[in-house]
Amino acid sequence: MRLSLLSDLNAERAARRAAVLVTDVASGEQRFVRDSAIESDPLAGDLQEKLRQGKSGLVEQNGRQFFLSVQIPPVRLVAIGAVHISQALAPMARNVDLDVTIIDPRTAFATPERFPDVPVRAEWPDAVLPEIGIDRYTAVVALTHDPKIDDPALTAALQSECFYIGALGSRKTHERRVQRLLASGFSGTDIARIHAPIGLDIGAVSPAEIAVSILAEIVATLRSERRRSA
Amino acid sequence: MLSTDTDILKTAEDWRREGRGVAIATVIETWGSAPRPVGSHLVIDDQTNFLGSVSGGCVEGAVITEALDVLAEGKPRMLEFGVADETAWQVGLSCGGRIRVYVERVD
16 A cells, blocks of 8 residues: 555545545555545445445455445544543543544533543534534534533534434433423424433443443444344 | 554554554455454554554464565465364464455555
8 A cells, every 4th residue: 555545544534534445456456535536436336335334345346356445434422511421431432433522611621631632622512513513423412411501512413413412311301301402493303313311221320330321322323233132 | 542443544654654664454354253344454564563453363463474574575465364273273263254354565
């Protein structure tokens, strides 16, 4: 592989754009196909199919074998609330290859000291979210317990294609949240996308245990096609 | 800290820019129960430092040895590993699967 090609590939990943590296496995010949250039590629159909599945694999054309290495954007976790649970969640999420961002307008919470390894934005979610963009490779979790902060984030998440939305709070808290979201115009089907109470039911007690349950639910949603008991 | 696919390919680029010889091994096909999915990478430098995995540890040693040859010769290689044959002390996958691994040099 040429270094320039590897460098292009890493740049597209960093910019959260999909792409495919095509390798002729017999000759070693390679080309890097950006998402925007797929239509004009000789293997367009195969490239689109693999990209849709998010899976790398071999294809054949005219008796030649090509390996398609599919690069989808790194899966991202946007956590609303620079709270104790988020402090436990951020390093765990990074370990499972999630690209983590913390948002909380309360400047006392949203400090780099509390979150040394991930970007922290001390701003309102409705100001930050449009800028960072919530795509279908994004999970959004609302963890502040404060509707003033959580609701604008949930609104943005419900209007997006993000693959996971979770909100912290008891069933009672969630029932009040559902009423507010209905009043603001979302349908019951929309609101059903929200996982609440957030996380798998593992009887979590401590902030770190709750973080485990949230992360497990995000992975379970991300990998739902592979689950034996979905 | 565990390495992820993002880290692995970024590391490959960084190592090469530092002037190291770098090879990338990629799982391109699996049969049966394979420990790592198609597309998984292992990056190896000329001092046998490595990052990532193609089999969760079963055949990494053999892949690294082959990668050193690829680094020396420059020509990509296709490797295939099957079920471990303990009597022959052969490397292989104890899980009973088979994998094909493509090893190439970063030029």
